Each structure stands twice: as structure tokens, then as C-alpha cells.
């Protein structure tokens with residue numbers, strides 16, 4: 001655990017990446033393993049994650065992000081785009097419960113009750129509420145990426161400073177029933193990134209936690 005806390009103290013939201021350093025394919029696979037294991041509500045994982053390594057696509061992202069995020073997206077080694085599924089419904093749930101039955105050697109009937117429960121929950125939400133709910137799940141996956149990368153001494157920057165419509169257009173997300181919820185740059189900090197020397201600012205535990 002100490003190792004993990006040390007990693008969380010080591011990491012910070014990098015503002016300037018060293019564009020000469022690339023994250024290895026092996027470590028990208030480890031990060032994908034971690035994100036794949038991320039928790040999600042009812043286990044539905046209602047999102048897809050685009051891993052952008054193409055410099056051409058990263059450069060195109062400049063148009064879609066604001067301010068200093070432009071420098072980040074072009075200089076970082078990889079960009080992860082967390083895209084939440086839009087208007088999730090019975091088909092998504094069916095796919096999920098089929099996978100449960102295969103992985104756990106259960107009959108369709110044995111998983112039907114769980115599937116019906118999820119379908120019922122989703123049926124009670126408006127399309128907008130469902131899209132907010134799936135975006136929340138994508139944010140949890142983002143957190144898994146950021147914290148796992150820190151354990152590997154890989155830097156990240158979570159980013160909300162972008163125009164989702166532009167990212168959707170660039171990556172053709174809407175046609176796939178997806179929406180860009182949140183982005184993360186992945187790479188290695190530049191020696192000149194002054195942010196790395198700043199003290200971490202967090203609320204004191206007494207303010208953050210209420211023990212009852």
C-alpha cells in the first residue's frame with residue numbers, strides 16, 4: 001500500500017510532455033489490462049476506449065482541445081479517449097449477460113433475472129440520464145488508468161477541456177453510438193514542466209472525511 005500512496009504522491013497532472021519518450025507497447029497493454037479490470041455499475045462497462053498512438057490523429061486533436069491541452073495532445077506518447085455508449089438498452093444488456101453465461105458456465109435462464117433487473121433500471125431513465133450514467137462509468141475507468149499508470153511511473157493528464165462534438169466527429173464516434181466523455185494523455189513528463197515541483201494540494205483528511 002505504501003508503494004501505491006507513494007505513486008499517488010509522485011503523479012501530477014502533467015502540463016508539458018517529453019515528446020521524445022514513448023510508452024512501450026508492453027506497458028500500454030498493462031494499462032489496458034488495468035482499465036479492463038476497472039469497476040463499473042452492474043459490471044456493464046458501457047464505454048469503449050480509443051488508444052491513439054498515431055501522431056497524425058494526435059495532431060488532429062489540436063482542433064478539438066482548448067488552451068494548453070493543445071500542447072499536451074501532440075507531445076504525449078498516447079491519448080486515451082474514454083467514449084461512453086449512448087442510449088444503452090436491452091441489446092447492450094443482452095450482450096453482457098451472454099458474456100456472463102459464457103464466462104461462468106451458466107445457462108441463459110440463470111442470468112436472465114440479472115439481465116431483466118438491469119434492463120428495468122435502464123428503462124426507468126431518460127436517454128439523457130442514461131448518457132450521464134454511462135459517462136460516469138467512463139470516468140471511473142479514467143481514474144483506473146491514471147492511478148495504474150502512476151504505479152508504472154508513467155505520467156498522465158486527465159482532460160475535460162475539449163469539445164466533445166469535435167472529438168466525436170474526428171473519431172466518428174456518434175456513428176458508433178459513442179460520445180467522447182473524457183480524455184487522458186499518457187507519456188513522460190518533460191524536465192522543464194514546472195508543475196512537477198509544486199506541492200500537492202488536497203483537502204486535509206479531517207475536512208474530507210466524516211466518520212459516523
Ligand SMILES: Cc1cc2nc3c(=O)[nH]c(=O)nc-3n(C[C@H](O)[C@H](O)[C@H](O)COP(=O)(O)O)c2cc1C
Pocket residue numbers: 011012013014015069157158159160161162182200201
Ligand atoms: C476529470 C478531470 C478533468 C481534467 N481536465 C483537465 C484539463 O482539461 N487540462 C488539464 O491540464 N488538466 C486537467 N485535469 C487535471 C486537474 O486539474 C488535476 O488533476 C488537479 O488539479 C489535481 O492536481 P494533480 O492531478 O496534479 O494532483 C483534469 C482532471 C480531471 C480528474
